[in-house]
Each structure stands twice: as C-alpha cells, then as structure tokens.
Amino acid sequence: MAKFYFKSSRKEEKHLVPNRRTIDFLLNYSKSLQVVEYQKIKFETILN
Amino acid sequence: MKNYTLSDAVLVNNYIKGDECALSVLIERHKQRIYSFIYSKVFDRDISEDIFQDTFIKVIRTLKNGKYNEEGKFLPWVMRIAHNLVIDHFRKGNRMPKFEDNGEFSIFSVISDGNLNAEKRLIKDQVEEDLRNLIQELPDDQKEVLIMRMYRDMSFKEISDKTGVSINTALGRMRYALINLRKVIEKNNIVLTN
Numbered sequence: 001m002a003k004f005y006f007k008s009s010r011k012e013e014k015h016l017v018p019n020r021r022t023i024d025f026l027l028n029y030s031k032s033l034q035v036v037e038y039q040k041i042k043f044e045t046i047l048n
Numbered sequence: 049m050k051n052y053t054l055s056d057a058v059l060v061n062n063y064i065k066g067d068e069c070a071l072s073v074l075i076e077r078h079k080q081r082i083y084s085f086i087y088s089k090v091f092d093r094d095i096s097e098d099i100f101q102d103t104f105i106k107v108i109r110t111l112k113n114g115k116y117n118e119e120g121k122f123l124p125w126v127m128r129i130a131h132n133l134v135i136d137h138f139r140k141g142n143r144m145p146k147f148e149d150n151g152e153f154s155i156f157s158v159i160s161d162g163n164l165n166a167e168k169r170l171i172k173d174q175v176e177e178d179l180r181n182l183i184q185e186l187p188d189d190q191k192e193v194l195i196m197r198m199y200r201d202m203s204f205k206e207i208s209d210k211t212g213v214s215i216n217t218a219l220g221r222m223r224y225a226l227i228n229l230r231k232v233i234e235k236n237n238i239v240l241t242n
Contacts, residue, residue, distance in 0.1 A: 026101060030071050
C-alpha cells in the first residue's frame, strides 16, 4: 500500500540531462580558450 | 573487435595536450550524474543549466591553466566544484531576496520609498519654518545654546567654551529650551508632524 504513496524521486533524476546548447557552448568555449604564458604570468584569451 | 574505453585520467591528459574531443567524451560520460546532482539541490532547470555550465567552465580553465593534478579523481573533483557553486547560489539568494509580485500581495506595499514626494516636502519645509519661528521666541541664552547644539552640531564642551559658561550651565539651558518649546507648542496647539 505504501508503494502508491511514496514515489521514488530517483527515477525522475535519471532522465535529467543538460541542454544540448549548454554542452555545445562549453565545447566551443574550450576550443576558443587559449592560455598563454609570458614571463611566468598566464594570460587567458578567447579567440573569435 | 575490442572496444577500448579510455579512463577519465587518460582523457584528461589528452585534453590537456590539446585533444578537444576528449573533453566532449568526459562531458557526455558524466553530464547526467553532475546535472542531476545539481538539480537535486536547486530544483530549477534553468539554474541547474547555469551551475552546470559554470562548473565546466571552471574545469576547463583549471585544466588549460595546468593547475590540475591527476590523481584518478576527476569525477569527485568536478562534483566538488558543482557542490561549491550550489552553495554559492544559495548564499547569493540569501543576500538578495527575490520578491515575486503575483498580484495578491505586493511587497511594495510594505517597503516604502524613503524619498519625500512633493506634498511631503512642502509639509517638511513648513514644519521647519514653524520650528525656526518658535525658537526665535525663546530667551536669548536658551536660544543660543539650542541653535549651537541642533543646527551647528556643536558639543556641549564647544558650546561652553564659546559662551563662557560651564558645561552644566549649557546643559541646563538646553534642557529649559526644550521644555519651553514644548510648552509653547502645547499651549498653541501647534502641529509639527506629518
């Protein structure tokens, strides 16, 4: 009887994934991010 | 034909060396676990997307800056970043409470705008004018002390030095000035408040 009233929330969580656009953004961000080291200082640049 | 699944450690190393596809594999492999963890805390899809994105931005920047030490704990490391960002999200929420105006109750009926509108400003100016006139009716010694204290913000020490009386005398004159002002206001039924 208890099974009718207590739903496991884990089932819903299994189907939760981020948006495809978010992942694409992250991959593009990674491709465009360049780290340059000059005189022991690191500079991050985003290439267009 | 054998299927080789590269470990997280190998993928991370490849990524650091410049293989962007390795990052894609890592994200695909762990996205569900990380995203659902975030969602289980915030219960909002949009916020979960933001935190997920911020998590991996930190991951990418740390890896590209060469600040990551590979100890075979890539996923726990990413989960820790996500966890900390969730905490930051809740802390920010506490600092800036959000009010949703759904029509039934408006928070702006409770929070008032501190600035005076035109009517209130007129009233304020009138009250101050009336008060100045009343002060002029006081005896000179009391008027002098009151003006120095209230309008010039002088301490009783400074008032005592300026007027040549003791501090106690200055205090006494101030006290009588206020008592006399109250008497005049009461006697003439003057209203000095909004």
